Amino acid sequence: MPTILGQNQYGKAENRVVKITRDGDTHHIKDLNVSVALSGDMDDVHYSGSNANVLPTDTTKNTVYAFAKEYGIESAEQFGIHLARHFVTSQEPIKIARIRIEEYSWERIASSDGNSRFIGADEVNHSFARTNQELRTTQITYDGEKWEVISGLKDLKVMNSTNSEFWGFVKDKYTTLKEAYDRILCTEVSAKWRYNWTSDDERMPNWEKSYEQARKHMLQAFAETYSLSLQQTLYQMGARIINSRSEIDEIRFSLPNSHHFLVDLEPFGLKNDNEVYFAADRPYGLIEGTVLRDGVEARIPVDLTNL
Incomplete structure (x- = not known):
């Protein structure tokens, strides 16, 4: 052949x-x-x-x-x-x-x-x-x-100890997860953002300032969003960056949900009032998504490991 x-x-x-x-x-x-x-x-x-x-x-x-x-x-x-x-x-x-x-x-x-x-x-x-x-x-x-510059970060561990809920989800005969109205939201952020600078004829961004500001807006959005889902938080993080940094047109996130489960302390005669958790490393929910400037076509690969 x-x-x-x-x-x-x-x-x-x-x-x-x-x-x-x-x-x-x-x-x-x-x-x-x-x-x-x-x-x-x-x-x-x-x-x-x-x-x-x-x-x-x-x-x-x-x-x-x-x-x-x-x-x-x-x-x-x-x-x-x-x-x-x-x-x-x-x-x-x-x-x-x-x-x-x-x-x-x-x-x-x-x-x-x-x-x-x-x-x-x-x-x-x-x-x-x-x-x-x-x-x-x-x-x-x-x-x-033409130039294409895709920058970002990985292994950024972030946590909200409150202001996060997860309820109202689809349930079937295999569903055992209880609805949560006050939970820990923890993830390890991998993010890639694409700059709209593509030509030597255009003004080049200030790369150091752009990184610092994108990171700052990402963290502020994570901290300030009252989260009903990690997907909602993902979108708010991306939207904050796009709306604040004119040189960035697209950002893609990969957010593993680092689950923290309340430990049952009743066998020891103790009440666990959202204080003691078991941090599970696997399996984990994996939330991924892209946020784009309106009218811009996505170009960052879906699989972030390809970058």
Whole structure:
């Protein structure tokens, strides 16, 4: 049976690069995990093994480290843009470059007076601890003409200890879940948002500010929504970002429902007045959805793991 080559790409995955910027005695850290994927005129290497159009993956790795020195790392997005532009414009066979980046955050270690000093403070300049907060993510795709930037975060654990209900749902003979009128709402947020910046002719967003503001609006919406369902909360989080950030047109969430069940304390002669819970890690409800600016077509993949 005849066969043909389908979609393909190659590159170097998970290049860990740490850039220290020394501003006098004050140091700043950017800690990235960078994956490069290139595609284009690669038929011959698959059909005949000819490497004439192949830029070695080792070269893509070296480029990541060289660019960290040459351009610095102002933001994950800006760094990815530098890389994508370079690969497409410097190698004729390469038609599309996709750069995926995870960013790990650090905070300054507390000073001797016991006060917490975070990045940017003067009192503690060069000692850091890795935070257990979320990972910042971005994916930059460039075809020589158009850009697509999808940024976001994952592993952001959030909880509301009240102001959440779940009742009025469909029931059948297999339903055992009791209706809840005061429950814990807890989830681990994975979110991707797509910027409407697509051309060098357009004004580029302030990537650092945009991330900070999108995260802020997401958390504010989670905290301020009296939730009758996690779906309702998801929509409010997305709508708050879209309505507050003109540079973002689409956001997709994956929200596992981290169930907290009241423990039955009656066998011990104790009353559990919404105080003691069992935190179950699995199975879990998984709520996913996309919020779009009106009139915009969805483009973020349904499966967030593909980013």
